Amino acid sequence: MEQILNRTVLYESHLANDAVIVPFAGWEMPLRFGSILAEARSVRASIGMFDVSHMARIWIRGNESADFLNWLTTADVHKTGLNRARYTLLCDRFGGIIDDCIFYKLSDDEYLLIVNASNRDVVWNWLMQWKSKNFQSISLEDRTMEISMVALQGPRASSLLDQIAPGLSESIGRFRCVEADVGGIKSLVGRTGYTGEDGFEIMPASENVLQLWSLFKNLGVTQCGLASRDILRLEAGLLLHGTDMDVDRNPIEAGLERFVDMDSESVCTEALQVIERQGTKDRLVGFQMTERGVPRHAYSILSGNQVIGFVTSGGYSPTLDRNIGLGYVSSNMASPGSELSIDIRGKLVQAEVVETPFYSYRRV
Amino acid sequence: MYPADRKYTKDHEWIMVESGSLALVGITQYAQEQLGDVVFVDIIAVGSTVSQGGKLGEIESVKAVSDLFSPVIGEIVEINNQIMDHPELINEDPHGRGWVVRITPKDPLEIDSLMSGEEYMDYLATIG
Numbered sequence: 001m002e003q004i005l006n007r008t009v010l011y012e013s014h015l016a017n018d019a020v021i022v023p024f025a026g027w028e029m030p031l032r033f034g035s036i037l038a039e040a041r042s043v044r045a046s047i048g049m050f051d052v053s054h055m056a057r058i059w060i061r062g063n064e065s066a067d068f069l070n071w072l073t074t075a076d077v078h079k080t081g082l083n084r085a086r087y088t089l090l091c092d093r094f095g096g097i098i099d100d101c102i103f104y105k106l107s108d109d110e111y112l113l114i115v116n117a118s119n120r121d122v123v124w125n126w127l128m129q130w131k132s133k134n135f136q137s138i139s140l141e142d143r144t145m146e147i148s149m150v151a152l153q154g155p156r157a158s159s160l161l162d163q164i165a166p167g168l169s170e171s172i173g174r175f176r177c178v179e180a181d182v183g184g185i186k187s188l189v190g191r192t193g194y195t196g197e198d199g200f201e202i203m204p205a206s207e208n209v210l211q212l213w214s215l216f217k218n219l220g221v222t223q224c225g226l227a228s229r230d231i232l233r234l235e236a237g238l239l240l241h242g243t244d245m246d247v248d249r250n251p252i253e254a255g256l257e258r259f260v261d262m263d264s265e266s267v268c269t270e271a272l273q274v275i276e277r278q279g280t281k282d283r284l285v286g287f288q289m290t291e292r293g294v295p296r297h298a299y300s301i302l303s304g305n306q307v308i309g310f311v312t313s314g315g316y317s318p319t320l321d322r323n324i325g326l327g328y329v330s331s332n333m334a335s336p337g338s339e340l341s342i343d344i345r346g347k348l349v350q351a352e353v354v355e356t357p358f359y360s361y362r363r364v
Numbered sequence: 365m366y367p368a369d370r371k372y373t374k375d376h377e378w379i380m381v382e383s384g385s386l387a388l389v390g391i392t393q394y395a396q397e398q399l400g401d402v403v404f405v406d407i408i409a410v411g412s413t414v415s416q417g418g419k420l421g422e423i424e425s426v427k428a429v430s431d432l433f434s435p436v437i438g439e440i441v442e443i444n445n446q447i448m449d450h451p452e453l454i455n456e457d458p459h460g461r462g463w464v465v466r467i468t469p470k471d472p473l474e475i476d477s478l479m480s481g482e483e484y485m486d487y488l489a490t491i492g
Contacts, residue, residue, distance in 0.1 A: 037426065
């Protein structure tokens with residue numbers, strides 16, 4: 001079936017800047033502008049920016065909004081303060097992960113939910129289903145096309161933002177958001193990201209996003225594509241839905257318990273309580289290669305000569321100069337130090353389980 | 365861009381005859397651009413004999429794994445150790461320090477039958 005792909009407002013700019021464009025989750029997105037590794041290094045050492053307008057932005061409004069989000073996510077939404085952003089999971093009644101997302105509390109009766117591009121329709125249908133069932137008073141609005149999103153990431157992100165909007169970075173703590181004027185462009189600015197660095201996700205009206213992008217570009221910010229973003233998030237131990245987890249996996253086996261409020265009243269709480277009590281057969285772990293080889297998605301993981309799981313994400317880490325990966329293994333092999341081997345196209349290559357994140361800017 | 369001191373294949377390898385019976389093999393500028401950042405190289409053992417078009421090993425970029433084929437029949441006598449630790453040399457200098465293997469070609473006529481630099485550029489124009 002021929003699929004018509006969406007384009008972000010910045011698409012023409014990306015083309016003009018020599019981006020390699022690929023189809024991704026229904027969008028034509030920049031994979032890289034130049035060297036993928038150079039883009040990743042820029043973000044770690046200095047600053048880079050990503051067009052993340054493909055991610056879905058859904059507004060939830062009405063005085064039942066908090067109850068609605070609380071029912072559908074694993075977070076205790078009622079405990080979330082104003083102008084806070086939180087990472088959370090949308091799970092079904094079996095505990096399966098429908099999507100992982102970030103919500104922003106914009107007021108007592110207004111929330112913004114940022115959803116993976118690949119799950120936009122599934123999540124929208126899931127939200128609509130519960131709205132019509134139990135939460136008819138709330139309103140849902142998908143504003144993905146009219147509001148764009150740029151992620152400004154790296155140790156220099158705050159100083160660069162302050163160069164444009166003096167004092168702005170100080171007014172936004174980590175995982176908080178404000179409405180701000182960024183170089184004359186009204187935007188919602190969250191101190192969030194998907195790279196393991198300090199940084200901001202900036203949401204202007206789509207008609208202004210090119211101006212914002214150009215402003216950053218003229219200040220020397222490196223344009224980065226999806227490939228470097230994938231490396232950075234892997235190094236930071238951040239999971240990718242559809243790759244590291246999906247609706248057949250639950251937050252316990254994916255190692256995301258810390259984002260689950262077990263006392264919350266949500267559609268998945270009962271299932272997750274049972275899963276937590278019984279334990280899970282598999283567990284998502286981080287591993288590093290101890291012999292030469294690059295682990296990649298879907299390669300088998302073995303203990304001795306027995307297959308005990310598979311790689312979900314893997315690749316070369318430029319920050320650590322090491323080959324790393326994430327994968328599901330039998331829970332009894334999940335502790336750090338466990339020796340594994342990865343079947344790299346027929347060749348068994350040694351690896352060991354390590355703690356994640358592989359990289360944390362707080363540690364260096 | 366594509367020096368006249370060597371020959372090229374449609375699989376985007378080059379081979380350059382050195383003095384005596386030795387030749388260096390690497391990948392072309394075009395190939396490295398297509399691959400993007402090379403992060404890993406794996407070559408079959410020194411002493412192995414490969415046929416023309418036979419697999420010499422694998423070159424992995426951030427996103428993909430590609431096979432490296434031998435331009436001619438020959439025996440591998442040396443692997444460029446530098447690219448094992450610094451695969452980025454293949455991106456930085458594919459026709460120079462980023463060479464991959466040294467071989468002893470068995471049939472000099474095979475080399476003659478490959479493309480010249482100019483022919484290779486014409487070939488790139490047809491696939492580009």
